[in-house]
Amino acid sequence: MDDVVQAQTGTPPVRGAEIAVDGLAKHYGSLKAVDEFAINIRSGEFLALLGPSGSGKSTILMMLAGFEVPTAGRILIDGVDCTRLPPQKRNIGMVFQHYSLFPHMTVADNVAFPLKMRGVGRTERRRRAAEALKVVRLDGYGARMPSQLSGGQRQRVALARAIVYEPRLLLMDEPLSALDKNLREEMQLEIKRLHHELGITVVFVTHDQGEALTMADRVAILRGGKLQQLSPARELYERPANLFAAGFIGEMNMIPAQWDGAALTLGTGERMVPPTGAVVGTVGQGAVTLAIRPERLTVCDPVTPDALQATLREVVYAGAGTLLIAALPDGTEIRARVASASLPPALTEGETIGLSCPPEAMLVYGEEAAA
Template sequence: MTLTQRGTGIEIRGLRKAFGQVTAIDHLDLDIHPGEFLALLGPSGSGKSTVLMALAGFEPPTGGTIRIDGEDCTHVPPHRRNIGMVFQHYTLFPHMSVLDNVAFPLRMRGVAKEERRARAAAALETVRLGAFGDRLPKQLSGGQQQRVAIARAIVYNPRVLLMDEPLSALDKNLREEMQIEIKRLQESLGITVVFVTHDQGEALTMADRVAILQSGRLQQISPARELYERPANLFAAGFIGEMNQLNARYDGARAHFSDGTSLAVPQTALVAPVPPGPATLTIRPERVRPVAPGSGDLQGVVRDVIYSGAGTLIIAELPGGTEFRARISSAGIAPPAAGAPLGFALPPEGLLLYPAAA
């Protein structure tokens, strides 16, 4: 027996959720494509887990609608939505075998014993644990237990798989391995996955698109590369990865800094219309090129040099006290010493300009 899945589309319109005077989700509109892997990303309190619980049916919305595969599920109870869920804690039954743990949802649905065991065995094969059915959960590693939890979530062919920070309890190496495993499994099944995480690298690695939330509102939803290379606003720019942010005055062609220097800004750097006046010029540290003192676009003094294996982070201070970062390869390059003056070249293709934050 093999598991069959199909991608299901989700349409969220005007979704609201309030807990007393606190608004967790604020008029959210979101379309999730059939068979898509969507990551919900944001800081603590951004509303990402509340969105997931509303999709699952555990948090009734205050307003708005949720349609799954065209069906209005806004007030449909969880057990009638046919949705699979995987949580941070695996909640496997310690006294049951792995096979019986996976078969448990089918047992609750009244599936005959022979069929549920066959389907559970197929689910374990899907997550590459076919030989582990007779073991107890305590005899498995953390990564294996997580795969059992996934097998249990997909055994009844759910329309959508919801995952709430399922890898946060794993160590770094195992976590990275499981990211690849889950993405590979999702692609092979073609199932729609909504994945909540606070880990930016996890979201960028796994998701087809990433939705960034802040205070219950959608800030940007884009493929990972677009999100990283061209954040839609300053919040997204500051939240995803490292980003240098320089206060400036924009005259329509150049950014002028408080120390009297200025820099030509190509029109391609404008993410949205930026009127003349206060603005914020941004560039990723890996786009910055350290050069000899006195040359380049900016001048600074090195404050810290941090070696991290493949890369080295240079933290400098610009005139006026602004911190500025450059990230360079560690291979065969001698980094500058702390306290040394240093110039920085800012390639035009790495610049992004935003209206100044209100």
């Protein structure tokens, strides 16, 4: 744990592992849980694997850890082929969804257990376990039993156990899903702090979009075992690579339209000319989707030039923000999230409103972008 101490005292942290994954696949009979997955993870990077249930994210993590053997492909950790190397020979830390602490052991003994399995002497085990607990802000908790800790404290113990033998790669499988909202947010910041201090590479599996965007340097979106997009959080949110990513990350209005190569024609017959750069990928003439984030819409007079006219169906007040649910003349639902203070004093369900969108907030996707 000397590197941990150095990180706390200002000395440059240990360099995290570099990961190269090429053509990774995992098949269970005819089911392709992971299909031709390839990625390079930089030293010290925090990568989130994000996707719905069954997208392959946990299977990828288990193959990185060595608990699953790939059907095809290679995994290189710091240039060493670890594709079929057993977990104990990979020098990785692992934090699972459930804490998996030994209930009959003290906190210190739980943290020191990986060192004991590696043949480290008792005195050295105690010293390094105490240092690891200090890093996760549980200094002085070593004599307690897991049953005497809160959920957040038990998760910190699991983190301390994962870093006590100084791995250069930390794998985390939905470690915060069992915590309530406040604890989740607290632990998100704690893990980010830990990553910054230690400088290790982190691969973090989650199905929580906000968690991925908040914590990760880059986010990999998966669907059906295939990589859909790999981008920094801001790029992922503001310019999703395809319709799946656009619909999966946050809220998105999806408005059907026709594209003639220069302008959009909505189902209402209204014609719009999106700005250069609004078209994502290759879009042929014909049916397309106009995508707009609800928070980029503002309420205006229905006769405002270029505004979308819509019939207000529901007003959902939520303090600082208000959700407006409306319908375009062709029946397409459209939502706007606006600051409550900016709304007209009285909005009546059933009235016609205008919804204005800045041109740079428009994204146009073709049918081929949905896959």
